[in-house]
Amino acid sequence: MHDGGGLKSSVVSVKPGLIDQLLAAMETVVLGKRRQLKLALACLLARGHLLIEDLPGMGKTTLAQTVARVLGFEFTRIQFTSDLLPADIIGASVFDSREGRFSFQRGPVFTQLLLADEINRATPKAQSALLEAMEERQVSVEGETHPLPDPFFVIATQNPLSQMGTFPLPESQLDRFLMRLELGYPDPRAERQLFLGGNPRLRLDALEAGITLEQLHHLQAQVERIHLSESLVDYVQRLVDFSRQGGDFDVGLSPRGALALIRSARAWALLEGRDYVVPEDVQQVLPSVAEHRLRGALDHTGHRGESLARRLLDGVEVVE
Amino acid sequence: MSYGYQLPRNSLIWLLTAMFAGMAPHLTRLPIWVTLVCLLCGFWRIMVYRERWRLPGRLIRTLLVFSGGAAVVGHYGTLAGPEAGTALLVLGFCFKLLETHSRRDAFVVVILGYFVVATSFFFDQDMASAAYLLLVCFMVTAALVGLNQSPLQTQPRRTAGLALRLLAQSLPLMLVLFLFVPRVGPIWSLNLGENRATTGISDRITPGDIAELSRSSALAFRVAFDGGIPAARNLYWRGLTLNHYDGATWSRGPVDLDEPPWLRRGAGDWLGAGRGQPLGYRVMLEPTDQRWLFALAAARSTTPGVGYSRDHRLVKRSPVSQPFAYEVDSFLRQPLDPNLPDWLARVNLQLPETGDPRTRALAEQLAAEAGSPSALVERALAWFRARPFSYTLRPPTLSGDRNDQFLFQTRRGFCSHYAGAFVYLMRSAGVPARIVAGYQGGERNPLGNYLLVHQFDAHAWAEVWLAGQGWVRVDPTTVVAPERVEQGIEEALAGEGSFLEDSPLAPARYRDWAWVSRLRLGLDYLNFAWHRSVLGYNAQYQSRLLARWFGDVDFKRLGLLMAVSVALLLGALAGWLLWQGSQPLRSPLVREYRRLCRRLAPRGQGPEPGEAPATHLLRLQEQRPDQATSLAAMAALLQQQLYAGSADPGAVRRFRRLGRGL
Numbered sequence: 001m002h003d004g005g006g007l008k009s010s011v012v013s014v015k016p017g018l019i020d021q022l023l024a025a026m027e028t029v030v031l032g033k034r035r036q037l038k039l040a041l042a043c044l045l046a047r048g049h050l051l052i053e054d055l056p057g058m059g060k061t062t063l064a065q066t067v068a069r070v071l072g073f074e075f076t077r078i079q080f081t082s083d084l085l086p087a088d089i090i091g092a093s094v095f096d097s098r099e100g101r102f103s104f105q106r107g108p109v110f111t112q113l114l115l116a117d118e119i120n121r122a123t124p125k126a127q128s129a130l131l132e133a134m135e136e137r138q139v140s141v142e143g144e145t146h147p148l149p150d151p152f153f154v155i156a157t158q159n160p161l162s163q164m165g166t167f168p169l170p171e172s173q174l175d176r177f178l179m180r181l182e183l184g185y186p187d188p189r190a191e192r193q194l195f196l197g198g199n200p201r202l203r204l205d206a207l208e209a210g211i212t213l214e215q216l217h218h219l220q221a222q223v224e225r226i227h228l229s230e231s232l233v234d235y236v237q238r239l240v241d242f243s244r245q246g247g248d249f250d251v252g253l254s255p256r257g258a259l260a261l262i263r264s265a266r267a268w269a270l271l272e273g274r275d276y277v278v279p280e281d282v283q284q285v286l287p288s289v290a291e292h293r294l295r296g297a298l299d300h301t302g303h304r305g306e307s308l309a310r311r312l313l314d315g316v317e318v319v320e
Numbered sequence: 321m322s323y324g325y326q327l328p329r330n331s332l333i334w335l336l337t338a339m340f341a342g343m344a345p346h347l348t349r350l351p352i353w354v355t356l357v358c359l360l361c362g363f364w365r366i367m368v369y370r371e372r373w374r375l376p377g378r379l380i381r382t383l384l385v386f387s388g389g390a391a392v393v394g395h396y397g398t399l400a401g402p403e404a405g406t407a408l409l410v411l412g413f414c415f416k417l418l419e420t421h422s423r424r425d426a427f428v429v430v431i432l433g434y435f436v437v438a439t440s441f442f443f444d445q446d447m448a449s450a451a452y453l454l455l456v457c458f459m460v461t462a463a464l465v466g467l468n469q470s471p472l473q474t475q476p477r478r479t480a481g482l483a484l485r486l487l488a489q490s491l492p493l494m495l496v497l498f499l500f501v502p503r504v505g506p507i508w509s510l511n512l513g514e515n516r517a518t519t520g521i522s523d524r525i526t527p528g529d530i531a532e533l534s535r536s537s538a539l540a541f542r543v544a545f546d547g548g549i550p551a552a553r554n555l556y557w558r559g560l561t562l563n564h565y566d567g568a569t570w571s572r573g574p575v576d577l578d579e580p581p582w583l584r585r586g587a588g589d590w591l592g593a594g595r596g597q598p599l600g601y602r603v604m605l606e607p608t609d610q611r612w613l614f615a616l617a618a619a620r621s622t623t624p625g626v627g628y629s630r631d632h633r634l635v636k637r638s639p640v641s642q643p644f645a646y647e648v649d650s651f652l653r654q655p656l657d658p659n660l661p662d663w664l665a666r667v668n669l670q671l672p673e674t675g676d677p678r679t680r681a682l683a684e685q686l687a688a689e690a691g692s693p694s695a696l697v698e699r700a701l702a703w704f705r706a707r708p709f710s711y712t713l714r715p716p717t718l719s720g721d722r723n724d725q726f727l728f729q730t731r732r733g734f735c736s737h738y739a740g741a742f743v744y745l746m747r748s749a750g751v752p753a754r755i756v757a758g759y760q761g762g763e764r765n766p767l768g769n770y771l772l773v774h775q776f777d778a779h780a781w782a783e784v785w786l787a788g789q790g791w792v793r794v795d796p797t798t799v800v801a802p803e804r805v806e807q808g809i810e811e812a813l814a815g816e817g818s819f820l821e822d823s824p825l826a827p828a829r830y831r832d833w834a835w836v837s838r839l840r841l842g843l844d845y846l847n848f849a850w851h852r853s854v855l856g857y858n859a860q861y862q863s864r865l866l867a868r869w870f871g872d873v874d875f876k877r878l879g880l881l882m883a884v885s886v887a888l889l890l891g892a893l894a895g896w897l898l899w900q901g902s903q904p905l906r907s908p909l910v911r912e913y914r915r916l917c918r919r920l921a922p923r924g925q926g927p928e929p930g931e932a933p934a935t936h937l938l939r940l941q942e943q944r945p946d947q948a949t950s951l952a953a954m955a956a957l958l959q960q961q962l963y964a965g966s967a968d969p970g971a972v973r974r975f976r977r978l979g980r981g982l
Contacts, residue, residue: 231907231962276964279932314929319910319962 019271022070022210029066029204030059031197032190036181038271039288040067040155045216045223046267048178048260049134049154051119051292058183060157064115065204067155071216072209074149076111080122082165086129090139091146104141109133112149116156120166130154131173151216171251171293178260179285180292219270226266227276235279235318236262239286242316243294249308251295264289279318286313327426330479331466332369335429336362338459339417342436343410345449351395354407357388361414368418376418384415402442409436426467433460445643447850458487492889499866500882502875503859523560523610525755525780526569527722527733527740536775539606540759541614542848543771546600552761553805554652556781556793557614557773559758561631565747567672568722570740570755575667577630578611590657591628592618598649604851605644611636614758614773616650617793623647623860630664631754632656632791645856655790656783660752668752668785676723676744683748693751693786697794700745704738704799707731711801735804736780738796743782752785756793760805767845779804908972909961916979925982933958940982950978 019041026037040063043050052060061077068075078089091107108114109130116130133139134154138147156177159166174180186194194200236258244252253261262277264285269277287309294308327335343350343358367373376384388411389399396404413432420426437456440449462476462483469479541557564573603614613626613634623646625637636644657664686703690696708731715733718725723744726737739755746753760779762771781795798805866873870881913933920926925943927936934955941948954975961971 227963227965229963229965231910276959278934278959278963280935283930283932316930318927318930318932319913 018211018215019273025207025210026066026070029069029200029207030063031194032186033059033063033183036063036183037066038268039179039181039285042264042267042271042285043179043288044071044151044153045219045270046178046263047151047220047223048263049156049176051174051177051180052155052157052183053160053180054157054183056159058185060183061115061117062200062204063183064113064155064157066207068113068115069204069207070210071113072211072213073113073151073153074111075113075115076108077115077117078108079117080119080126082121082123082167084122084126086126089126089129090133090141093142102142104144104146106146107139109139110146110148112151113153113155116154118159119156120158120168122167124167124170127167127169127173130156131176134176151213151220171295174292175254175256177292178264179288181288223263223267223270225275226269228262228266229276231319232265232277232279232282234320235316236265236282238316238320239282239312243290243312248311248315249294251293253290253293257290257293260293261286261289283313326369327365327420328466328469329369330469330476331426331463332365333476334459334463334466334479334483335417335433336365338433338456338463339413339436341459342433342440342453342456345440345444345452346406346410349403349443350407350410353391354410357411358414361417365417375421381415381419384418388412388415402439406436406439406442409439423467427464430460430464430467433463445855447847447854450850450854458483461486489893492893493886496882496885496889498854498857499862500878500885502878503857503862523562523757524569524571525562525736525740525757527718527726527737538775539844540773540775540777541603541605542844542851543762543773544602544604544768544848544852545771549764549769549771550599553798554616555761555771556616556756556779556795557759557762558617558619558633558756559612559614560756561633561783562755562757562780563631563667564670565672565740565744567675570736570743573667573670575663578633578635590630590661591632592654592656592658595651596653598651600647600649602645602647602852602856604848604856605640605646607642607644608640611639613640613644613646615648616652618651618654618656620649620651621646622649643851643855645851645858647860657785658788658790660785660790665752665785668754669747669750671744671747676721676748678721679723679727679741679744680748682727683745686745687749693749693784694789696746696749696751697784697786697792700742701794701796701799704742704796709733709738709800711797711804735797738800739780739782742794742796746782746784754783756781756783760795765841765845765848767841768848770848772841772844907962909958909975912972912975912979913958916982920982933962944982947981950981954978 022041023034023037026041027034030037040050044067052063054060065075067073078084087107089107090109091105093102094105095101096103114130119127119130133148137150137152138145140146158169185191197203239261240253240258243249261282265277265281268281268285269275272281274281290312291309294312339358339362343355347355364373364376368375389408392404392407392411393399396407398404399408409432413429413436416425416429416432420429434457437453437460440453458480462480465483465486466476466479560572561577562570562572563575563577564571598620599616605613612629613621613636615621615634618632619628619634621634626634626646627637629635634646634648636646660668682703686699687696690699710732711734712732713734715737716730718730723741726733727741736755736757743753743755757778757780759773759777760781761777762773764770765772779797781793781797783791784794786792795805863873866878866881870877873881917926917936920940925940927933931939937951937955937958941951944951957971957975957978960966961968
């Protein structure tokens with residue numbers, strides 16, 4: 001595993017330790033998943049939506065709730081089912097008999113953080129209603145446009161495709177998620193702590209917001225200002241080229257994918273306390289950013305591209 | 321309304337610039353109307369580009385071509401010859417500019433541009449003009465590049481950059497061709513410079529007219545000696561002998577001593593075998609448009625095209641219209657004509673029937689006192705020494721019995737006065753004598769150790785034939801003004817201040833100012849090297865040089881050599897370009913890191929696939945705890961330089977120093 005953690009050379013002018021505090025608070029609920037928590041945080045700082053994919057019971061929802069809590073977001077959860085309709089997500093016009101006219105009843109999407117649980121259980125119609133809202137950051141109903149709150153994040157979870165009764169998200173929609181995370185089984189020590197630690201639900205409830213909205217906005221603005229050197233752009237371009245031109249991949253990284261990579265790397269650099277991006281940042285975020293966008297040449301089973309990200313990182317020289 | 325094919329803007333700009341720059345050296349030679357026509361054509365072309373005017377129609381074009389040709393014939397009397405030809409070519413260039421209906425036409429214009437550049441070399445070949453013409457060549461090339469660029473590419477500077485690179489790449493090829501192309505003599509001979517005003521010594525001397533020898537600071541020739549430079553008093557560069565006196569003017573006379581059969585090399589035994597150690601040198605003569613060459617006495621030359629005249633001078637087969645270099649061996653001690661044929665003695669005893677009675681009387685008196693010709697020479701010189709003669713460039717004018725007036729009244733004059741009067745005295749006394757015109761002395765250039773002979777070094781002296789000794793050089797001027805020969809004319813005129821008084825800007829005038837002098841000599845050294853190595857690179861020189869490198873070289877071998885070296889060169893150029901294209905642009909620091917990786921790889925300490933440099937170096941800390949701080953510093957340096965946007969020029973050196981311990 002490449003680790004760029006030891007390279008804090010220039011500290012950004014946020015309140016020092018703020019990020020570490022946030023991460024520590026989150027770790028009291030989601031045990032032993034510091035890396036995933038950090039990636040989730042980076043994803044939100046880069047204003048991207050997050051997809052968490054794993055088996056049921058691995059703590060996907062807990063992680064989403066933890067993020068919502070710690071950041072102090074207004075939080076809504078939608079459980080996606082196969083009979084979910086678009087109106088159940090975005091809202092609908094309802095006839096108000098007292099006023100004698102139709103008025104728009106806002107759906108659960110009007111929130112700061114939306115947890116779309118088991119997104120691949122819903123029909124494509126319902127999925128696309130949400131994904132459109134994610135992209136546009138607004139909802140149009142019967143010719144009227146309703147802007148979504150700012151910030152607006154979606155954390156979607158989904159079960160692996162082998163599960164029964166799922167509608168896999170097409171590539172075009174997967175592309176809307178900045179990152180896709182897998183949690184995986186906790187390591188034994190963390191799991192032991194989990195067993196001994198009492199009700200996680202209570203710990204979650206005890207969590208308090210560790211950051212104000214202004215501070216969040218400030219951090220997001222800073223992500224945009226992280227320095228991106230020519231050498232690093234060269235590296236990213238080589239990565240992108242390799243994914244497109246090497247015979248290893250059926251579908252290479254799109255320009256949107258490349259932009260996502262850069263944005264995530266910037267956010268990661270900020271979390272590392274640097275004001276410039278180094279290749280290690282790119283390497284840290286690349287599996288989460290690129291896996292769901294790539295498809296191997298012989299991989300017809302879906303988008304599980306974990307080994308692909310590895311292949312990409314190993315196949316491209318960092319400096320040339 | 322259609323304006324037809326438009327030259328790309330870039331190409332047009334460079335083409336017009338090149339056109340006028342290429343014409344500039346011709347301006348003084350070309351008649352003014354050619355320049356005006358060219359200006360008109362250039363303006364017309366610009367108006368066409370701006371879509372104000374149209375290209376001329378067939379009628380106007382025909383009219384232009386025929387009237388242009390007719391005007392050239394009217395001006396020069398011919399269409400042939402370098403000058404008329406140049407005028408015609410320049411006109412054609414301009415007219416073709418007005419006839420560019422397609423890209424093909426535009427290419428023709430560009431190629432004509434190269435020809436116009438080439439014609440300048442007919443007239444001028446010195447280093448400065450060669451450099452200038454190279455610049456014009458570059459402009460024409462830029463026009464060619466512009467022609468092949470998209471019309472959307474409108475930055476002349478980028479075009480110029482491309483042209484510069486193109487020229488730079490062709491430079492090695494130029495060198496190879498220069499070295500190996502066989503130097504054959506010209507197949508045709510161009511009659512150049514008929515209209516050029518000649519400077520230098522003249523083949524007529526009229527003592528008593530104004531100081532007519534051109535006292536210019538122009539260069540006459542340069543001499544590179546094989547050994548050291550002899551003393552100034554031995555440097556009498558013989559150019560001409562004047563054998564005939566008509567009472568006022570000394571001239572070469574009715575008997576042409578330059579013509580065959582004497583000119584043929586080695587013809588007759590009058591030339592004599594060289595005696596003693598020869599003095600070897602190489603003369604690089606500036607164009608004189610005359611056939612005579614300059615050399616020290618008893619000269620032998622192996623340069624093709626050089627022969628001997630009957631009076632032991634070197635003569636070229638055709639006039640020297642371009643800088644000409646020739647090798648000379650001079651046998652300083654060899655007597656000239658130990659036996660004088662009667663006809664030649666008669667030529668050198670000729671005098672007008674009458675005139676100058678006092679001079680003749682003096683001659684008879686001196687001869688009677690002396691008894692022998694050699695004693696007579698001494699007596700005559702003593703006579704000059706005893707009278708108040710003075711050396712001046714501003715002598716009073718003479719008329720009538722010029723020698724009488726000069727010897728007994730004015731007694732002021734320069735070299736030709738003294739030489740003329742002395743030869744007259746000798747001939748009157750029955751001793752064969754002649755005036756020799758040429759140059760005396762020269763200026764030594766400490767850079768390159770060669771001799772510069774200027775026009776102001778022109779001199780005239782006498783040669784007297786003495787039985788047993790042959791022709792003996794006598795310089796009566798030395799009796800009057802010894803410093804003229806010992807230290808040069810500037811010293812001889814120090815009191816008078818007439819040295820180069822007509823050319824106030826001549827750098828030679830300011831010899832007292834050390835830096836002017838140094839600059840002048842330095843510049844001349846450049847020119848000297850140019851003449852010797854570039855212009856002087858003739859067939860002889862070439863075969864000698866190539867023989868030193870490759871052994872005996874004949875034409876077949878020369879062709880093979882040339883083909884092979886051109887192929888090698890082009891191959892190398894192509895390979896280099898290919899390699900250049902495939903090389904990523906690496907920052908020096910990355911190159912340094914890569915070098916380090918190559919060093920570490922055999923020990924298994926190289927980077928893993930896809931490993932970032934800083935991660936790699938920090939990983940190495942575990943394996944090399946002794947170098948942990950250096951490694952950390954190197955990693956930080958890489959991050960700072962490559963990714964944090966700092967640009968520290970010393971970073972590469974620091975990186976190398978830190979990595980030394982690894």
